Amino acid sequence: MSQRRVVTGRSQEPRQRFAEELRTLRTGSGTSLRQLGERLGWDWSLFGKMEKGETLGSPEVVQALDTHYGTPGLLLALWELAAGDHTQFRERYRRYMALEAKAVSLWHFAVSVLPGLFQTPGYAREVLAAGGLKEKELEQQVKARMGRRELLEGKDAPPFRTILSEAVLRTPLRDVGEWRGQLEYLVGVAERPNVTVQVVLQSAGLHGLLGVDVWYLLLPEGRTVAYTENGYWGQLIEDAGPVVRLQKTYDAVRDLALTPVESRKFILRMLEEKACDPST
Template sequence: MPQRRAITGRSQEPRVRFGEELRLLRAARGVSLRTLADAVGWDASLFGKLENGHTLGGPEVAQALDQYYGTGRLVLTLWELAVADPTQFKERYRQYMLREAEAVSMWQYSPSIVPGLLQTPEYASELLTQGGLTGVELDKQVTARMGRREPLLAEGGPQFRAILSETVLRSPLSDPVAWQAQLRHLLAMGERPNVTVQVLPHAMGLHALTNTHTMFLHHAGRIVAWVETGYSGELVQESTAVDRLQLRYDRVRDVALSPGESREFIERILEEAPCEPSI
């Protein structure tokens, strides 16, 4: 899709506009990337990638740039819009992403991987690499996935319940250190007042969502569901179909470990996790 242009001649695509504005701010100050890096405290290559749209960096970088340029919260606001931009995702996910951003609560069941909202950058990177992404596109998708977490981490963020099959916790990353960090991240997220993490042990046997990634998005007076496999995803909006899926989810939740028991289960997995790669 061609970029939409505003009357200013600048892009209205949030990610592209972010890079454009950073280039303009630096040009107006009349400094090189090296001078900017020395003043702000990050490597010059990072600022080059920010301006070229190869990465979005993190909020701390945006805040440092605001302070350097004296722009209030302008850069941080542009960064927030860029990381939340649904056009960063494949077409079939865009409608879902918009609804996820507006949800007041979310319930998820994951049979095989850590839910996107609970992933560390290292987990997301390895998972997306296995899906065939590399280079700039990989960096772009990891940044976008991390950006999805921002509403969840904000004060007054939506309620989120994630039920994880034991399979999720028995499928480690190739880097043991990164895997331990992911497990600790699950524990930390489970401590947040708006996040509940539960584990469904293998011992519970077969159930109605054995191989179905499912997310329920609750809006004012309405629930929609997203079901996904490794090849496709579908937004389920018809109320009867959503009700059937929710009944299955409720039955899974009934047999899952409590949040406290789930925390203990994850801690045991963490204790068992190797600290170094096997030779």
């Protein structure tokens, strides 16, 4: 078993340090990229791109590498440092936004927060403020987020499906009026012909998308890319193998969710409960 090495000052450039460690471990084990791909079940080209710093890969891939090399937690820690590099995050997010703008179809899973495409200004403001944005930047970000909603409007709007974890709808805004307005807006958006909203209840149990929001974009040339994010990092995934695996996981979660009709009724019940709540 390889000895776990200390993360040194080289980690001041997290992405480069991560790629360097991947190359060192593989070459030290005498394994080619093709052999690594065969042993771990991923396309070998993904590992080549990770070693060049072109992509970070997903946590699933990095955990598999940690196990393979006998370095429990080392690569995942370096990956987290690289994923937390805000410069790289902005670059990946900008690329994602460019791809989203030209997508011909979108799928989404929300683990804790409504997708930006569905947010009212009040919801967006409270969510962004909770993330630490100051007033000037906060208002700029709210305005930008409202601009994104235009993607789902008009006759040429792409099909969009979202699966909302029940937790998303059980986490209200502090302002009761704003929260009611958000739920009403959600019901209205769900009635658009190009939009499908489903809810997966907590009683459905554990599934493969717990802990992370995922976006899937079908692009004009026919390929699909995925973008995963939580409150601290985002990762654009363009390699076919990981995207296909994520899509299969998404399909399994969709099978657990309420139908669109049942989901709409669930949201309407929440609105009724809020209207009858004596505290409001």
